[in-house]
Amino acid sequence: MDLHTDGAARGNPGPAGGGAVLSEAGKTVSEKAKFFGKKTNNESEYLALVEGLKLAKAAKVKSLKVYMDSQLIVRQMKGEYRIKSKNLLPIWKQALALSVGFDKIEFFHIKRELNRRADQLANQAIDSAL
Numbered sequence: 001m002d003l004h005t006d007g008a009a010r011g012n013p014g015p016a017g018g019g020a021v022l023s024e025a026g027k028t029v030s031e032k033a034k035f036f037g038k039k040t041n042n043e044s045e046y047l048a049l050v051e052g053l054k055l056a057k058a059a060k061v062k063s064l065k066v067y068m069d070s071q072l073i074v075r076q077m078k079g080e081y082r083i084k085s086k087n088l089l090p091i092w093k094q095a096l097a098l099s100v101g102f103d104k105i106e107f108f109h110i111k112r113e114l115n116r117r118a119d120q121l122a123n124q125a126i127d128s129a130l
Contacts, residue, residue, distance in 0.1 A: 006122045016126065019121025050098060
């Protein structure tokens with residue numbers, strides 16, 4: 001199963017939202033758009049990941065490939081980068097806790113244009129709240 005997530009903030013910090021798309025063989029299984037309030041770009045990226053992992057858990061997914069256009073978040077989730085921001089640490093811990101329990105989970109950095117639907121959902125969440 002594939003999971004695409006994206007976070008967006010208008011301003012840094014500013015009104016923020018996230019989008020998550022769970023798919024299998026290119027077909028959408030479920031998706032979610034959520035408004036997060038005033039957050040930074042990186043906080044919204046992590047919060048979108050958390051929402052996506054919740055979708056995958058609810059769908060009882062065993063093997064998950066996570067695709068994000070935030071290289072920082074992908075590298076932090078893989079353990080390649082430390083988390084320096086005090087604001088990100090609790091959200092990272094939440095994402096890490098949710099990533100436990102899958103038989104297999106992998107994180108991939110992708111180009112922004114390959115993450116369009118998740119980006120649309122993130123912006124839709126902000127637009128709906130404003």
